[in-house]
Amino acid sequence: MKKKVISILLLAVMALSLAGCACNHNWQEATCTAPKTCTKCGETEGEPLGHDWADATCETPKTCKVCGETEGKALGHKWIEATCTEAKTCSVCGKTSGDALGHEVSEWKETKKASCTESGLEEGICSRCEENVTREIPKIKHEEGEWELVKAATSTEKGLEQKKCKLCGQILSEREVEYADPIRPEFKKAVDGYVKFFDDYAEFMNKYLTSGDTTSMLTDYLSFMGSYLEIMDEIESLEESEMSDEEALYLAQAMLKIDEKLLKFGGM
Numbered sequence: 605m606k607k608k609v610i611s612i613l614l615l616a617v618m619a620l621s622l623a624g625c626a627c628n629h630n631w632q633e634a635t636c637t638a639p640k641t642c643t644k645c646g647e648t649e650g651e652p653l654g655h656d657w658a659d660a661t662c663e664t665p666k667t668c669k670v671c672g673e674t675e676g677k678a679l680g681h682k683w684i685e686a687t688c689t690e691a692k693t694c695s696v697c698g699k700t701s702g703d704a705l706g707h708e709v710s711e712w713k714e715t716k717k718a719s720c721t722e723s724g725l726e727e728g729i730c731s732r733c734e735e736n737v738t739r740e741i742p743k744i745k746h747e748e749g750e751w752e753l754v755k756a757a758t759s760t761e762k763g764l765e766q767k768k769c770k771l772c773g774q775i776l777s778e779r780e781v782e783y784a785d786p787i788r789p790e791f792k793k794a795v796d797g798y799v800k801f802f803d804d805y806a807e808f809m810n811k812y813l814t815s816g817d818t819t820s821m822l823t824d825y826l827s828f829m830g831s832y833l834e835i836m837d838e839i840e841s842l843e844e845s846e847m848s849d850e851e852a853l854y855l856a857q858a859m860l861k862i863d864e865k866l867l868k869f870g871g872m
């Protein structure tokens with residue numbers, strides 16, 4: 605009797621499990637390679653999804669868009685060799701490698717000369733692609749001239765000097781000229797020469813007044829008169845209107861010294 609009960613219970617359990625009521629399923633969604641599956645009892649439902657393939661490319665093999673699984677190899681690039689103007693390029697994906705070769709011209713012919721303001725041009729035939737190639741000749745350097753005075757300095761205003769290009773005349777550099785000395789060097793030289801002349805004249809008079817050699821005195825006197833005229837010319841060429849106050853004063857003081865000397869000999 606006891607045995608019978610046990611076998612009935614066993615049958616009941618078996619029946620229950622066969623009806624699927626024994627497991628509270630915990631479903632895991634279907635994947636590319638496995639169907640929807642219960643993690644507890646392993647029961648499945650439906651079919652695996654199957655891979656969703658993306659075609660192979662130059663650089664990647666055929667690959668599942670979902671799980672990333674691959675099959676086979678990447679196709680590899682289909683290279684077109686580099687030319688004068690284009691780099692090595694894949695005909696499939698357009699990827700490039702390296703640089704274009706550039707034209708190969710062995711003989712250039714100048715068609716436009718370069719100057720310091722405009723670049724020139726030259727032409728030649730490419731030995732590789734036989735194209736007529738033009739390229740620029742870079743501008744040449746400006747040629748520096750000498751400093752030129754643009755505006756003279758005065759005692760109150762600075763002057764200006766410029767250096768220009770000998771070829772195109774463009775101003776390349778500029779510099780200021782310091783305030784001018786209120787007494788111009790050429791002015792001082794003329795006045796000093798004038799004073800010196802009368803110093804020499806005084807010496808000459810002294811010598812002959814004591815020696816009394818009239819023959820050589822006359823020769824000397826004539827040569828003196830020659831240089832006197834030259835010096836007077838120079839002094840007279842100093843325009844009073846162009847003189848600065850300092851120059852006018854310098855001249856007045858020189859005249860005063862000369863007058864004092866001449867007075868001793870009763871004039872010239």
Ligand SMILES: [Zn+2]
Pocket residue numbers: 627628629630642643644645646647
């Ligand atoms: Zn289950």
Ligand SMILES: [Zn+2]
Pocket residue numbers: 636637654655656668669670671672673
């Ligand atoms: Zn997959």
Ligand SMILES: [Zn+2]
Pocket residue numbers: 662663680681682694695696697698699
């Ligand atoms: Zn490619």
Ligand SMILES: [Zn+2]
Pocket residue numbers: 688706707708730731732733734735
């Ligand atoms: Zn070429």
Ligand SMILES: [Zn+2]
Pocket residue numbers: 720721745746747769770771772773774
């Ligand atoms: Zn120039």
